[in-house]
Amino acid sequence: xxxxxxxxxxxxxxxxxxxxxxxxIVISDATKPEFGDYQYNGVMKLAxxxxxxxREIATQVLAxxxxxxxxxxxxxxxxxxxxxWLNNEWLSEQTIAILDDTRVGVGQVEKAQKVVVDYSGPNMxxxxxxxxxxxxxxxxxxxxLLEFLGEEVIRQNHIGDWGTQFGMLIAYLEEQxxxxxxxxxxxxxxxxxxxxVRFDESEDFxxxxxxxxxxxxxxxxxxxxxxxxxxxxxxxxxxxxxxxxNVNLTREDVxxxxxxxxxxxxxxxxxxxxxxxxxxxxAECVFLEGSDVPIIIQKGDGGYLYATTDLAALNFRDKELxxxxxxxxxxxxxxxxxxxxxxxxxxxxxxxxxxxxxxIGFGTMMGQGGKPFKTREGGTPKxxxxxxxxxxxxxxxxxxxxxxSEEELDAVxxxxxxxxxxYADLSISRESNYIFNWDKMLSFEGNxxxxxxxxxxxxxxxLRKHNAEVTGSIIVADExxxxxxxxxxKFEDTLTKAAIEATPHTITSYLYDVVTVFMKFYELxxxxxxxxxxxxxxxRLQLAxxxxxxxxxxxxxxxxxxxxxx
RNA sequence: GCACCUGUGGCUCAAUUGGAUAGAGCAUCAGACUUCGGAUCUGAGGGUUAGAGGUUCGAGUCCUCUCAGGUGUACCA
Numbered sequence: 001x002x003x004x005x006x007x008x009x010x011x012x013x014x015x016x017x018x019x020x021x022x023x024x025i026v027i028s029d030a031t032k033p034e035f036g037d038y039q040y041n042g043v044m045k046l047a048x049x050x051x052x053x054x055r056e057i058a059t060q061v062l063a064x065x066x067x068x069x070x071x072x073x074x075x076x077x078x079x080x081x082x083x084x085w086l087n088n089e090w091l092s093e094q095t096i097a098i099l100d101d102t103r104v105g106v107g108q109v110e111k112a113q114k115v116v117v118d119y120s121g122p123n124m125x126x127x128x129x130x131x132x133x134x135x136x137x138x139x140x141x142x143x144x145l146l147e148f149l150g151e152e153v154i155r156q157n158h159i160g161d162w163g164t165q166f167g168m169l170i171a172y173l174e175e176q177x178x179x180x181x182x183x184x185x186x187x188x189x190x191x192x193x194x195x196x197v198r199f200d201e202s203e204d205f206x207x208x209x210x211x212x213x214x215x216x217x218x219x220x221x222x223x224x225x226x227x228x229x230x231x232x233x234x235x236x237x238x239x240x241x242x243x244x245x246n247v248n249l250t251r252e253d254v255x256x257x258x259x260x261x262x263x264x265x266x267x268x269x270x271x272x273x274x275x276x277x278x279x280x281x282x283a284e285c286v287f288l289e290g291s292d293v294p295i296i297i298q299k300g301d302g303g304y305l306y307a308t309t310d311l312a313a314l315n316f317r318d319k320e321l322x323x324x325x326x327x328x329x330x331x332x333x334x335x336x337x338x339x340x341x342x343x344x345x346x347x348x349x350x351x352x353x354x355x356x357x358x359x360i361g362f363g364t365m366m367g368q369g370g371k372p373f374k375t376r377e378g379g380t381p382k383x384x385x386x387x388x389x390x391x392x393x394x395x396x397x398x399x400x401x402x403x404x405s406e407e408e409l410d411a412v413x414x415x416x417x418x419x420x421x422x423y424a425d426l427s428i429s430r431e432s433n434y435i436f437n438w439d440k441m442l443s444f445e446g447n448x449x450x451x452x453x454x455x456x457x458x459x460x461x462x463l464r465k466h467n468a469e470v471t472g473s474i475i476v477a478d479e480x481x482x483x484x485x486x487x488x489x490k491f492e493d494t495l496t497k498a499a500i501e502a503t504p505h506t507i508t509s510y511l512y513d514v515v516t517v518f519m520k521f522y523e524l525x526x527x528x529x530x531x532x533x534x535x536x537x538x539x540r541l542q543l544a545x546x547x548x549x550x551x552x553x554x555x556x557x558x559x560x561x562x563x564x565x566x
Numbered sequence: 567g568c569a570c571c572u573g574u575g576g577c578u579c580a581a582u583u584g585g586a587u588a589g590a591g592c593a594u595c596a597g598a599c600u601u602c603g604g605a606u607c608u609g610a611g612g613g614u615u616a617g618a619g620g621u622u623c624g625a626g627u628c629c630u631c632u633c634a635g636g637u638g639u640a641c642c643a
Contacts, residue, residue: 299641444605446591528602
């Protein structure tokens with residue numbers, strides 16, 4: 001239900017009837033319950049343009065507002081706000097209409113955009129660590145969200161599979177293989193360290209490593225085979241993490257750095273031809289306006305840099321993938337890099353003007369005390385370990401709650417533990433740094449996934465207890481039911497906003513509001529108690545059912561599972 | 567040096583992009599139970615939005631300066 005755009009239409013025709021021109025009509029949520037459900041604040045701006053008294057204009061507009069359908073009441077307040085109340089019967093009709101809808105009232109976009117979402121992008125030389133967490137889950141949520149709204153999403157996992165360190169790694173892999181020991185790749189971190197030790201201790205090995213770098217680049221079959229098997233193993237590690245994390249990235253989504261290798265000379269050629277780049281100190285450089293430091297696109301020795309690869313990728317995404325919107329879910333510290341690369345790509349016509357290029361930046365994950373996240377030993381924690389710890393902690397938190405089988409406990413612990421890690425991350429506004437805190441994320445209180453999952457389980461418990469078909473209508477009878485029904489109908493507006501701005505926390509804070517209102521409703525309005533008449537009971541049961549559906553769908557967009565019992 | 571980002575109750579975060587008296591959760595204190603799952607709910611205290619100017623009907627949000635912290639910045643990605 002697109003409530004805001006429905007209201008915009010009503011206000012628009014009121015403005016037309018009042019003989020007033022307005023370009024864009026923005027409806028916002030009321031800031032307080034006394035001010036109604038929604039408000040239109042545009043009159044003040046219009047009054048300024050028309051040089052008239054805002055309250056006078058507001059009164060004129062007010063007289064033209066149609067209050068026969070969704071709106072029950074309107075008023076002029078303050079300097080010229082128009083406050084809007086929605087009709088309870090309208091809320092009843094709308095909520096009952098979406099009760100059997102698997103999309104809980106969320107429509108699909110009329111014209112699908114092609115959206116490329118570039119996220120995760122792990123480096124194949126190393127094990128995934130906590131630094132990859134945010135990109136992976138924010139990007140995945142964004143993808144799921146856009147897909148749900150009907151956009152055509154093309155996921156791109158731009159893995160780092162190219163560079164000098166691979167010479168060392170495959171040389172070491174070869175050495176290990178001849179010993180018949182292929183298990184070494186279990187721990188990439190260790191493998192890397194061991195290879196580095198060999199590199200430092202043996203001149204022969206170091207030379208071989210350097211030689212292998214050149215050979216891979218030259219297309220040497222033996223080396224490429226080694227390289228490929230290394231990448232396969234490393235990618236396998238990533239896939240384990242994705243599976244644990246409930247992140248939807250597959251091999252089909254992998255478009256590695258190396259994929260763009262043969263397009264790099266063309267990128268340089270194009271930039272040279274268009275006069276965008278020039279040689280400086282032996283390197284091919286682009287000097288952007290307002291900056292005296294160049295962006296190097298080709299080193300003095302002929303090698304390419306990541307800006308070059310990114311340009312090739314942009315070109316590919318525009319020309320081959322035909323993207324309308326390209327989102328890079330990458331650490332906020334790379335803001336400048338993307339600004340530059342986007343600017344060059346547009347100047348050079350590698351990306352059409354109308355294509356939206358967005359850097360979806362996010363802040364750094366911090367440990368306690370706001371310092372960089374480290375293990376007790378001072379290293380960077382591996383993502384697998386972190387996720388395993390989350391599940392163990394979740395299990396510990398719920399093990400005394402209820403008698404159940406070990407399998408059940410494991411499944412619930414997994415949903416809760418992983419959900420906690422993801423929710424904690426997604427519920428903070430993307431751009432700010434975020435402080436990782438186990439106790440907070442695994443709390444039943446406050447804005448946590450566990451609180452949402454708990455609310456869902458409670459509703460399921462009520463429905464199980466009732467154990468019968470629920471029919472009849474939803475009667476929005478009092479203030480709290482009004483708020484709950486309206487909240488449930490706001491789902492689509494919320495998702496739309498989150499998709500446009502790429503802000504998952506919009507969804508979490510909405511879900512938190514839904515659950516808070518539901519908890520109030522639940523305290524004030526008993527459902528199954530004996531003295532409740534059947535019509536009321538059915539109405540309340542249906543509101544509860546719909547609430548559960550919104551929670552379930554909302555969490556699933558965040559890649560978080562619900563459980564029937566906690 | 568230059569550029570960008572951040573600064574909101576004790577702590578962790580919001581604030582619909584310039585709207586009404588800046589909202590939540592932790593924590594603190596005070597209440598509610600013969601519990602439809604109390605790991606819940608109700609209420610209270612706690613703020614000069616780092617500071618100073620400015621723009622206007624109206625500023626946490628925009629502009630200028632100052633302070634504090636962070637990040638990036640020529641051949642890594």
